[in-house]
Amino acid sequence: MHPDDDIDALLTLAAAGGPGAPRRALLERHGAPRAALAAGPGAWREAGLNVTQIEALRTPDRAAVARALRWLEAPHHHLLGWHDPDYPPLLRRAPHPPLALFVAGDAARLWHPAVAVVGSRSPTAGGLDNAYDFTRALAASGLCVASGLAAGVDTAAHRAALDAQAPTVAVLGTGPDVAYPRANAGLLARIAGDDGAPPAGAVVSEHLPGTAARREHFPARNRILAGLTLGTLVIEAAERSGALITARQAAEAGREVFAVPGSIHNPLARGCHRLIREGAALVESATEVIDALGPLAAELAGDLRHRLAAPIHATAGPPGPAAEPLDPDYEKLWQALGHDPIPMDRLVERTGLTPAVLSSMLLLMELDGRVAVEHGRYCRVR
Structure with a gap:
């Protein structure tokens, strides 16, 4: 703090x-x-x-x-500055990173390997289906899905992640407490944990609380979305759209760009086709995205290990005769975890560690496949 x-x-x-x-x-x-x-x-x-x-x-x-x-x-509300060691490492490497981030929810999710899923605010029925299906598959692979909490594809992506009981990150062009559109206020509260339940992810903004929607904020928002993620997947987009801005900013940051092709008669496919002509990867399934991002996700996990200065094998449970001694805090956390999901407050009671420290440790253990999270409750992987 x-x-x-x-x-x-x-x-x-x-x-x-x-x-x-x-x-x-x-x-x-x-x-x-x-x-x-x-x-x-x-x-x-x-x-x-x-x-x-x-x-x-x-x-x-x-x-x-x-x-x-x-x-x-308020609970689950955080401020991360450029000087902060917990500032997301991928965003730090991107062009024009923000000075500070307001984060509502689980700030450790900003270190989780993620893919941005973006597209039209008025997608076709097929586009909505693709957004939902791709997101479910990406979430099942362990990737966090990020989007902009806008109408259309963004909303479908966030809801699909939540339906899969997987984390999602919403990057806003407003203050962290202002949903745009207003119809997504409930979705924002659910992701941030402002509805009384544990956070289902994180809501991120560079703007002070209370900042209303302004047109010029949204292209700037897109650079944060592109910078926080390993790659950007465009589902449907017109030739002039915010989704294409995000994709281009992802390419400028050296990140992967994927586009789903569509019918030549669909005007919302033209943006994707343009991206493909410019070098984006044409993808027909989430597996292609997962395979491309796997090595990059492993690199990000290494950054987290370095930040926490703990050997990842120390989270596997009691060591064997030839194993290295466990980090004491990880040993304490491992013993506190059971095979039945338990909430964060119970882990705080059992370990004496702070929620912030536990959140980072649990994310690292989750990345290594040792811990599972369901509805904000944690357990050992069986």
């Missing part, structure tokens, strides 16, 4: 808006939000902040910062 003054400073930096690179440089130079803010106008200018940003730091929007602080007080 950040000290309160670092949280306040990071929120002030986030609320300043404008180009992200100078504010990231300011954080890198000074190491912590509080120090970056205390450095003053000369250091801000030297880091490349423009006049508008400097004025925003001189006279911050205290009301917006106060709203964000209240939002952060």
Whole structure:
């Protein structure tokens, strides 16, 4: 957790808006939000902040910062800054990463190997079927499915993941508490755990809580969606669409791009056909996506192992005579887990570890096939 003054400073930096690179440089130079803010106008200018940003730091929007602080007080609400070791590693490597992320739900899911499933807001019936079927198969393989919580393909992808009892990540172009469209407010609450149940995934935004939908935010949202994921799958898209923007940003980030072909008479297939002509992989089944992303998912799991500084084989249970000693916390967690699913709060009681630490450890064990999660409850894999 950040000290309160670092949280306040990071929120002030986030609320300043404008180009992200100078504010990231300011954080890198000074190491912590509080120090970056205390450095003053000369250091801000030297880091490349423009006049508008400097004025925003001189006279911050205290009301917006106060709203964000209240939002952060709720369960399952998190703030990850560029300086934070828990900042998602894939997004850190992408072009134009955000200064900070507001996360509602299970923040550890942002380290989970994921694929973006995107497409038209007004898909055909066949497009909806493809979104649902591809997502179910991707989720069954262990991949997390991410999308933008928009109408159409996005909604179908999130619902399919939830129906498969698999995690899903929603990346918003609004504040983390604002569903767009409004009809997806219930879906947002379910993913974030704001409905009283354990989070079914994570809701992510670079915008402060309360930020309404603005047209210019959505292309920027798409870069985060592309940056958080190993690849982007386009189900149906017109030649000019947000889905194609996401796909191009994924390609610019060095990620895989997949497109489902369609009828030459379907205008929503033209965007996919264009992507295929430009080099996207033509896919007819989720298996093709899974096979292509498998090695990349293993690399991301390695990043998580390094972050937690724990050997993955230590999660397998009691060691044999020739095995290395278990990390004590992993041993404690393994003994706390049973063959029947138990909730996070019970694991906290049994281990004495914090929910944040447990969440990261459980994700690592899940990636290695040692732990299963069902409806926010965890158990050993039989």
